[in-house]
Amino acid sequence: MNKLILLSIMAILSIGTVNAQQTNSSKVLRHVVLFKFKDNTTPAEIKKVTDAFEKLPTQISQIKAFEWGVNNSPEKINEGLTHCFFVTFSSEKDRDDYLVHPAHKAFVDILKPFLDKPVVVDYWTN
Template sequence: MGEVKHILLAKFKDGISEEKIDDLIKGYANLVNKIESMKSFLWGKDVSIENLHQGFTHVFESSFETTEGIATYISHPAHAEFANEFLAHLDKVIVIDYKPTAVHP
């Protein structure tokens, strides 16, 4: 069936310390150890030179085997607990789930 990607774009609230952001990212990354359906986690900061980021500063990418796996992740108590804290520190957020498709010439 192929994997499903869960992408979260975030802008942290002004005044949140880098230390707190680092702690939140570590907590997010640790979900992969707590939620079986979450297969991988990557993150990074915006480095675009196009200035089209609309204020979003961080990108988080999780991989799942199915959309049902994302549903399991979202309803998992470890995710619910983390999301309450994480979202409280965000000014803006966008979440997109998609199935990657390769282009064949």
């Protein structure tokens, strides 16, 4: 094979490798948390929980991004789950550090008396 053609093929393959690495490094780990509160939970108690959850990004450096909202789907198939929280991490280690962080544990203590059902799903973005 011609040396120039071989070098060209190698260059093309290396560009593909760089692009694949860039794509993989742009992926983030999403920690999705859904809550169903106990029926007797007041709006003030729910606000106490959401306020405490909103503070975590200022207390835990491993959190890359955070957002949340209240279900408003017209499909009515949410099984009582009303609140959705997305916590974004750069790595599984960051997520694992978050889970045992004292600020997260303190948040869980605030949440527990009002929580009926939690659902948690973690995934790497595509």
